[in-house]
Amino acid sequence: MIVSPSITTAVRVAALSALDLLFPPVCVSCDRLLSDRADALVCGVCWARTARLAAPRCERCGHPSDGHACRWCPLLPAYVRAARSSCWVGPGTALAIVHALKYGGWTAVAAGMAKRMARLGFPDDVVRERTAIVPVPLARDRERERGYNQSALLGQALGESWRIPMWGDVLHRSRTTETQTRLTPEQRRHNVSGAFRAAPGVRRRLRGAHVVIVDDVVTTAATLNACAAALFDGGARIVSYATFGRAPAIGDQIDTTGELLDGNSRRH
Numbered sequence: 001m002i003v004s005p006s007i008t009t010a011v012r013v014a015a016l017s018a019l020d021l022l023f024p025p026v027c028v029s030c031d032r033l034l035s036d037r038a039d040a041l042v043c044g045v046c047w048a049r050t051a052r053l054a055a056p057r058c059e060r061c062g063h064p065s066d067g068h069a070c071r072w073c074p075l076l077p078a079y080v081r082a083a084r085s086s087c088w089v090g091p092g093t094a095l096a097i098v099h100a101l102k103y104g105g106w107t108a109v110a111a112g113m114a115k116r117m118a119r120l121g122f123p124d125d126v127v128r129e130r131t132a133i134v135p136v137p138l139a140r141d142r143e144r145e146r147g148y149n150q151s152a153l154l155g156q157a158l159g160e161s162w163r164i165p166m167w168g169d170v171l172h173r174s175r176t177t178e179t180q181t182r183l184t185p186e187q188r189r190h191n192v193s194g195a196f197r198a199a200p201g202v203r204r205r206l207r208g209a210h211v212v213i214v215d216d217v218v219t220t221a222a223t224l225n226a227c228a229a230a231l232f233d234g235g236a237r238i239v240s241y242a243t244f245g246r247a248p249a250i251g252d253q254i255d256t257t258g259e260l261l262d263g264n265s266r267r268h
C-alpha cells in the first residue's frame with residue numbers, strides 16, 4: 001500500500017499531540033510545565049536565571065575586567081582576536097541547560113542557547129570579517145554514541161543567525177582525549193595538545209579566513225586553543241571564540257545575578 005506523505009505527516013502530528021497530552025513538555029532545567037515550546041524546552045524563569053558575565057568586560061576576551069591587566073587574556077594565543085560567552089556556567093541553571101543538551105539528548109535546547117549566543121557583542125572588525133563557524137569536533141566514537149555533536153548543533157543555528165556558513169569538516173580530532181572535567185589547567189593543556197588537525201585539502205578554504213570556533217562551555221580555553229592552533233597551522237589568519245557558557249576562572253567569584261565578586265570586596 002502506498003501511503004501519501006500528507007497522511008503520514010498528519011498521523012505523526014496527531015501522535016506527537018497525543019504524546020504532549022501524556023507527557024506535557026516541561027523545562028529541562030527545573031521541570032516546570034512549559035506554557036509553550038517556543039524557546040527550546042527551557043522556561044523563561046530559567047533563561048532569566050542564567051548569569052551574564054558582569055560589565056565592564058575586557059574588549060578582547062569578554063571576561064569581567066576593571067581595565068587593569070586582564071586575567072583571562074593571557075590564556076589566549078596572539079592570533080585569537082576575541083572571545084565571548086553568553087553566561088557563567090557554575091553549578092545551577094546554566095549547567096543544567098548544558099547537560100540537557102550534552103548528555104540528556106535534548107537537542108532542541110541548542111536553538112535557545114544559540115539565540116543567546118547570536119546576540120553576543122563582538123568587536124566590529126570580528127562582525128565584518130568572520131568568514132565561517134567551526135564547531136569543536138567530538139571524538140568519532142563519542143559522537144556515534146551520542147548521535148550528534150552539541151557544538152555543531154550550536155554552530156549550525158548560530159551560523160544561520162549570523163548568515164555565515166558552518167564548516168563542520170575542516171577540523172579533525174586526531175585522537176580521543178580524556179574527559180577534561182577533573183583535570184588541572186596544566187593537565188587539560190597536555191590532554192588536548194595536538195589532538196586536532198586541519199583536514200586534508202582545506203588549506204585553500206582556510207587561507208586568510210577569520211573563523212569563529214564554537215563550543216558549549218569554555219573553562220581554561222585549552223580545547224579551543226588546541227583547535228585554534230590546528231586552524232592557524234591549516235592557513236586561517238585569525239580566530240575568535242563563541243561559547244554559550246564560561247566557567248569562572250580561579251579568582252572569579254560569582255553570585256546568582258552574575259555579578260563578579262573580586263576577592264572579598266563586591267564590585268558595583
Ligand SMILES: [Zn+2]
Nearest residue numbers: 027030043046
Ligand atoms: Zn525552568
Ligand SMILES: [Zn+2]
Nearest residue numbers: 058061070073
Ligand atoms: Zn581579556
